[in-house]
Amino acid sequence: MAVAVDIQKAVEDAAAHLYVWALKDIPQDLRDAIGEAAERETSVPGRRVLDTIVRNVEIADTGGNLVCQDTGIAVYYCRVGEGFPLHPARIYEALYNGTERATVEHPLRSNTVHTLTRENTGQNVGYRVPIVHWEFVPDWDGLDVKCVPKGSGSENMSFLKMCVPADGVAGIKRFVLDSIVGAGGKPCPPGIVGVGIGGSADYAMHLAKEAISRPVGTRNEDPLVAELEAELFDLLNATGIGPMGLGGDVTALAVHVEHADTHMTLNPVAVNYQCWAARRATAHVSADGVVDFDREA
Amino acid sequence: MADVRMTFPTTEEAIRELRAGDSVTVDGHIIGIRDRTQIRIFDQGQEPPMDLKGAFLLHTAPGVRKLGEGRYEKVCIGTTTSARMVRFTEPLGERYGVRAICGKGGLPDEAIEPMRRLGMVYFAIVGGAAALETTQIEEIEEVAWEELMPECLWKFRVKDFGPLTVAIDSHGNSLYHDVQAEAKKRLEDLYARL
Numbered sequence: 001m002a003v004a005v006d007i008q009k010a011v012e013d014a015a016a017h018l019y020v021w022a023l024k025d026i027p028q029d030l031r032d033a034i035g036e037a038a039e040r041e042t043s044v045p046g047r048r049v050l051d052t053i054v055r056n057v058e059i060a061d062t063g064g065n066l067v068c069q070d071t072g073i074a075v076y077y078c079r080v081g082e083g084f085p086l087h088p089a090r091i092y093e094a095l096y097n098g099t100e101r102a103t104v105e106h107p108l109r110s111n112t113v114h115t116l117t118r119e120n121t122g123q124n125v126g127y128r129v130p131i132v133h134w135e136f137v138p139d140w141d142g143l144d145v146k147c148v149p150k151g152s153g154s155e156n157m158s159f160l161k162m163c164v165p166a167d168g169v170a171g172i173k174r175f176v177l178d179s180i181v182g183a184g185g186k187p188c189p190p191g192i193v194g195v196g197i198g199g200s201a202d203y204a205m206h207l208a209k210e211a212i213s214r215p216v217g218t219r220n221e222d223p224l225v226a227e228l229e230a231e232l233f234d235l236l237n238a239t240g241i242g243p244m245g246l247g248g249d250v251t252a253l254a255v256h257v258e259h260a261d262t263h264m265t266l267n268p269v270a271v272n273y274q275c276w277a278a279r280r281a282t283a284h285v286s287a288d289g290v291v292d293f294d295r296e297a
Numbered sequence: 298m299a300d301v302r303m304t305f306p307t308t309e310e311a312i313r314e315l316r317a318g319d320s321v322t323v324d325g326h327i328i329g330i331r332d333r334t335q336i337r338i339f340d341q342g343q344e345p346p347m348d349l350k351g352a353f354l355l356h357t358a359p360g361v362r363k364l365g366e367g368r369y370e371k372v373c374i375g376t377t378t379s380a381r382m383v384r385f386t387e388p389l390g391e392r393y394g395v396r397a398i399c400g401k402g403g404l405p406d407e408a409i410e411p412m413r414r415l416g417m418v419y420f421a422i423v424g425g426a427a428a429l430e431t432t433q434i435e436e437i438e439e440v441a442w443e444e445l446m447p448e449c450l451w452k453f454r455v456k457d458f459g460p461l462t463v464a465i466d467s468h469g470n471s472l473y474h475d476v477q478a479e480a481k482k483r484l485e486d487l488y489a490r491l
Contacts, residue, residue: 044298045421045462045472048320052423052460060428069360069375069427107372109360109447153378153402153424170491177487181480184473186378186402188424235487239480245403246421246462247476277425 007086008094010289011145015098017293018147019074020106022281023066026057027295029216030278033253037190037243046248053243053276068277071108072149074099074130077213083141085287091143092132100125111152133206141287146280146297148213154275157187160205163267172197172269173232179271180236180252185245188275190253192216193236196270199260204270211256212274215296220257229257253278305397306351309416312396315463317470321420322459326438327353327399329451331377334442335385346441347450349393353420356382356400358447361437369437374453375427378402379419390415401425403464403473412465419465421472433458 034057038050060067076095080088103110103123112126113119121127159179163171176195183189192214196207219226232255242248253276262268282297298318303311304325315321328347337343360373379400386408389395396417398404401424408419422430439452465471 045318048460048462049423052426052429056423056426056429059432063428063432065428065431066360066373067428068425069357069373069431070377070425071360107360107362109358109373151425156378173491174488177484181477181484184403184477185421185424186380188401235490238487239483241476241480244401244421244423245476246464246472247479275425 007285007289008090010291011086011091011094011143011285012098012101014145014283014285014291015076015095015147016102016105018145018281018283019099019102019149020108021293022147022149022279023071023108024060024064026067026277026279027215029296030253031057033216034276037250037253041243041248041250043242043246043248045246046243046250049243049246050250067279068151069109070151070153071111071124072151072279073111073155074124075148075150076130076132077146077148077210078132079135079137079144081137081140081142083287084143086143088134095130095132095145096125099130133210143285144282144297145285146213146282148280151275151277154187154191154273157183157273158205159271160201161269162201163269165265165267167267169228171267173235175269176232176271177235177239181239181241183273184241187273188277189241189245190243190250191276192274192278193232193252193255194272194274195232195255195257196272197257197259197268198262199268200262200266201268203260204268205272207258207260208270208272211258212272212278213280214256216254218256220259222259225257225259229255232257305353307396308351309396312416312418313467315418315466316468317463317466317472319463320459321461321463322457323353323461324456324458325454327355327453327455327458329357329359329453330354331356331358331448332381333445333448334450335382337442337445339385339388345393345450347439347452349389349395352395353397353399354389354395355453356398357451359451361447367440367443369440371431371434371437373427374431374434376401376422376424376430378424379404383408386417387411387415390417399461406471406474408465409469409471409474412467413469416467418463418467420461421464422461
């Protein structure tokens, strides 16, 4: 019993660290993508935006400040090994407490409100917040926790369409194009465009969200889906929306697509946008409570 | 596309000199405002306890640390999406003499005509670049309506605030309008490639 409590404390500490770390230090793959975008951009306002972003990331590093003021809604992705000695009910408790502690101790702006009264519910925690997604892994005794604080500017630019099978892949591409042009500068482009296809309405959006939490530069393992990612990337960057919607060559840093098999009469497509400040941070927790933080995952 | 340095509060004359695409850096005083602040002013009819004549309004809900009664220090101050608050553009200019609205993501086309008629501009800031923005805010000088935390009415003293892009000017030009019009044209060709 004492062992389990210690592990719960280790997960809570990890969550508290991950939340703040994700907000302050954006991953290298993203820094590289922003740097490349700044070199490729030719529009004057677009270059101004990208140069400012590069400067901002450096200032967050040297000043130890948050990259963006929007501390987001706390989202975690957990991969739990079947042999991990802490039950998911307690893992959730640890993530909840870790999020709350980080918010109080830093302090971080608290964004969480009751969805009807709009009253603040506490320190970035509330009813069903943080939001935690679970995956259970056989023949393993570890835990991976990825923290993805999600800003509202980009989350507000989420779109779902139940295309029909006759719309085909062309219908999927058209919906993604229309969504990103319609979003314009609001989601802080250039960012990661997450696309979820197949499954059901809710699962397509879940997949789109999962897609934005992948590192830039990763491709879907299914070559057909990877090809769709590449094609969408070219299409979106041909729209001219540009950095912060002020016009330019770079509209998306990456397009990630996740898919699931679906019903023969369904063709759902979901778009979830992630801003250029695509915050994420991961911890690997071993069965004996040793935490290994991972910048790349 | 000029590089302009301005001090706020300012005059209609100075605002009329700005053109869409110009780069602007700001010194002086700016006012932080957000959804709930403007709902209180315009929907609930409460007069703002700060003078907004000639003002620069920033769409923000800052992260702050409380020092004492009515006193706060900055932690992380950035900018929110403006489009949600577009309906307040005209009354802000007409009733209170606001000269500039600054936010991220732009204002829809319905802001173009009141900005032209009243002599106002929209400044685009780089959304998410809060670490930089925080260093350009020297001090939080005043806070009103603290019960709306963090959507209070804030008065900041700033230095070298920017770079901002004039995205909607007072002559009927909007970069957002132009970018959308161009994108709609391009979409026709892109659809043909699907």
